[in-house]
Amino acid sequence: MSKMRLIVAGAGGRMGRALVRAIADSDGAVLAGALEAPTSDLIGKDAGVLAGLPANGIKLSADLWAMSADADGILDFTVPAATIANVAIAAERGLVHVVGTTGLSSSDDAVIKSVTKRAIVVQSGNMSLGVNLLAALVRQVAKSLDTGFDIEILEMHHKHKVDAPSGTALMLGRAAADGRGISLEDHSARGRDGITGARRSGDIGFASLRGGTAAGDHSVIFAGPSERLVLSHQAEDRMIFAHGALKAALWAHGKPPGYYTMDDVLGLKDLF
Ligand SMILES: NC(=O)C1=CN([C@@H]2O[C@H](COP(=O)(O)OP(=O)(O)OC[C@H]3O[C@@H](n4cnc5c(N)ncnc54)[C@H](OP(=O)(O)O)[C@@H]3O)[C@@H](O)[C@H]2O)C=CC1
Numbered sequence: 001m002s003k004m005r006l007i008v009a010g011a012g013g014r015m016g017r018a019l020v021r022a023i024a025d026s027d028g029a030v031l032a033g034a035l036e037a038p039t040s041d042l043i044g045k046d047a048g049v050l051a052g053l054p055a056n057g058i059k060l061s062a063d064l065w066a067m068s069a070d071a072d073g074i075l076d077f078t079v080p081a082a083t084i085a086n087v088a089i090a091a092e093r094g095l096v097h098v099v100g101t102t103g104l105s106s107s108d109d110a111v112i113k114s115v116t117k118r119a120i121v122v123q124s125g126n127m128s129l130g131v132n133l134l135a136a137l138v139r140q141v142a143k144s145l146d147t148g149f150d151i152e153i154l155e156m157h158h159k160h161k162v163d164a165p166s167g168t169a170l171m172l173g174r175a176a177a178d179g180r181g182i183s184l185e186d187h188s189a190r191g192r193d194g195i196t197g198a199r200r201s202g203d204i205g206f207a208s209l210r211g212g213t214a215a216g217d218h219s220v221i222f223a224g225p226s227e228r229l230v231l232s233h234q235a236e237d238r239m240i241f242a243h244g245a246l247k248a249a250l251w252a253h254g255k256p257p258g259y260y261t262m263d264d265v266l267g268l269k270d271l272f
């Protein structure tokens with residue numbers, strides 16, 4: 001079978017470079033294009049060289065329409081405005097669109113879902129196996145414990161990260177809210193500072209730390225009377241996200257148009 005032809009969006013970024021390496025190592029995919037911001041100094045540079053590999057002849061370009069004429073999918077780890085611009089082209093071309101970008105607003109998410117009658121979208125705030133298993137466990141624990149247990153989510157990332165809470169923290173918060181049968185939007189506590197008053201019962205709290213090179217640490221704390229249960233995951237290398245994204249693209253290739261998550265890719269929907 002021929003290899004899946006993939007475009008990496010944000011090819012000059014941290015995840016973009018990791019994705020170029022993951023594709024180079026893969027038997028099932030080949031790099032078909034490398035997208036960057038039109039303002040980037042990296043336009044015209046070789047994607048392989050930027051990723052620390054031998055030159056592969058794929059030059060960074062800002063023209064997704066041209067590079068997608070002969071592609072099967074796009075791995076998109078960029079910024080919200082770029083991802084939203086890519087959605088329409090991916091749908092028009094019938095590409096698999098793997099969306100890893102975080103910091104998307106609820107209206108951005110609505111735009112992404114609006115094209116899934118025509119497009120094949122796989123979206124997740126975290127593409128790693130470990131975090132998606134963690135989310136399934138959090139949902140189950142939240143279902144088992146009553147509201148006497150307060151739920152707090154703590155995350156730490158490298159100093160360059162621009163959005164908070166992380167997409168993963170929000171995903172874990174949503175899993176906890178699902179388990180409890182509540183809406184996260186109505187039961188979140190974000191950015192406590194100053195005289196905040198006592199904790200509102202039933203809220204899911206978020207706290208974000210930034211520093212150094214941390215690839216992504218997440219803990220979900222169930223704090224009850226005289227005991228605490230902590231479920232956590234530490235990413236040691238961002239290649240785990242790149243391998244997850246590549247797995248998602250290969251899984252989605254040939255699937256009917258629709259909206260999918262890593263639960264579909266990893267078969268976690270029926271775990272509990
Ligand atoms: N779902 C998951 O598993 C994971 C998600 N992420 C998310 O992925 C995103 C990227 O993370 P990271 O790689 O660390 O960030 P970087 O800032 O290193 O990379 C983002 C890249 O996107 C580029 N970019 C900006 N605008 C456009 C555009 N219009 N078209 C194409 N490319 C563009 C940036 O270019 P420039 O610098 O010139 O602006 C930059 O090279 C973040 O939202 C992060 O949270 C990260 C890891 C895992």
Ligand SMILES: O=C(O)C1=N[C@H](C(=O)O)C[C@H](O)C1
Nearest residue numbers: 102125161166167168215216
């Ligand atoms: O920006 C990052 O680095 C990461 N972003 C994702 C998030 O916001 O959760 C996933 C991972 O934690 C790394």
